[in-house]
Amino acid sequence: MKSRILLLFAFCALISCKREPKNSSAESISISNLVEYKEQNGVLHLKSGNFNYNFKQNQVPFKKIILLNASMAGYISALGAENLVVGVSSPEYIYSEKIQSLLKEGKIQNVGNEQKYDVEKIISLQPDAIFTNHIASFDNTYQLLKNNGIQVIFLDEYMEQKPLEKTAYIKLFGKLFGKEKEAETQYLEVEKNYNALKQLALQAKEKPTVLASEMYGDIWYLPGGKTSVAHFISDANAHYILKGNAEEKAVTMSFEEVFAKSDAVQYWVNAGNHVSKKEMLVMNPFYAKLNVFNKGKIYVITGRERAKANDFFESGIIRSDLVLKDYIKIFHPELLPDYQLTYMKELQ
Missing domain, CATH: 3.40.50.1980 (Nitrogenase molybdenum iron protein domain)
Known part of the structure; x- marks a missing residue:
């Protein structure tokens, strides 16, 4: 009887060891308490706050996007992905010289501002996705865009309070744009610098x-x-x-x-x-x-x-x-x- 129990334990341990790599491949990558994503069975699952998204293999990486928040332009510029942008709102608040240049050339369109978005122009641009903070008063607009087959992705990065977690959003953008290695490299470099600077600061008298x-x-x-x-x-x-x-x-x-x-x-x-x-x-x-x-x-x-x-x-x-x-x-x-x-x- 005792030998049978030991054999059962050994069998269970063997099964768990064999299953471990399969489970780890589906582990979520956590950006912060608000955002995480994982890839499983050919589908990219993204959770952002109270919103959940599922993208099939033929949907990502995105080729055409619209930004409704100037702060998100920083992630785009860091990844050298300005050419993916077909529309922005409130362009006067965007610092990126490359995006401003593309606006002047007409390759990026002004789609309005938080007072009023140009929904017809947005739909005509046929973006793969729109990135924006969630503003409840625009829920009807968001629904109209979704009804026209446009993904509206809510990323409330402004709510993140830990500096490196704000930086970590670059990893999500890297995943969505097919630039994972570049994003990971940049994040690790910033993280390394940040932690070294913290240690330097401790030397102050x-x-x-x-x-x-x-x-x-x-x-x-x-x-x-x-x-x-x-x-x-x-x-x-x-x-x-x-x-x-x-x-x-x-x-x-x-x-x-x-x-x-x-x-x-x-x-x-x-x-x-x-x-x-x-x-x-x-x-x-x-x-x-x-x-x-x-x-x-x-x-x-x-x-x-x-x-x-x-x-x-x-x-x-x-x-x-x-x-x-x-x-x-x-x-x-x-x-x-x-x-x-x-x-x-x-x-x-």
Whole structure:
């Protein structure tokens, strides 16, 4: 009896060993808690938030796409896939010179904006897929496009708060465009750089206190303690004034509340797109009461800006390593003496 049980265990172990490679081939590739995909039985399964998609072998890689969000252009440019784009919305917000050039040549069409999309033009372009953030008020438009055989893929990358997870979306685009190796290579390089920079930041002798964002009207919208801005500040070995906060979204405060927390602040980052401290005071005279305004340093995200287009929200999403490098240069300039800021600029 005992020998039979041992034989049964051995048989089960053998079966499980033989099955293991088959199961691993269908394992999901996780981009973040929001997005994952896997290939199984010739079908690519994609889960993005509450939405699920299935693409057969003859549907991918995509040959013609439309972008309804400027931030997604960063992934396209990183993969050199601009020629796949046949339409974009709000082109004035796209920084990519290649996409702007294709727009001028008429190879990419302007399909409207978030106020109103040109549905007829979109349908006439016959894209394989449209990439966009999900906006509930446009559900009827999305359904109309789907009824005309157009895949509408919702990717809410703006909700990702961990910098490297935002970067990791390049792997999904690589899969959908037949550029998996290029995407994986780029991601691994950024990941390697990012982690090396984190270690470099730990060598700093001081850990400065940091304020972020600015006021709109009477309200200061500070990034929550779990937002991407807070992660960058922490990874750059600095102390964010809302470090203990658990929000992944903006936290609203009055000027008085921020003032009470800001006495020790040495750096103020992501302070909008102002051109000077004088102009900031015109917008809000209360800023003059802050120690950091008078004695500290203020940085805006206009290092790569052209009219309404800002590359911080485009290539900066993929190059999270360069964004982190900017923050380290700001907080600990002695660690990167020869580096010039990429996306940030100090206000005078």
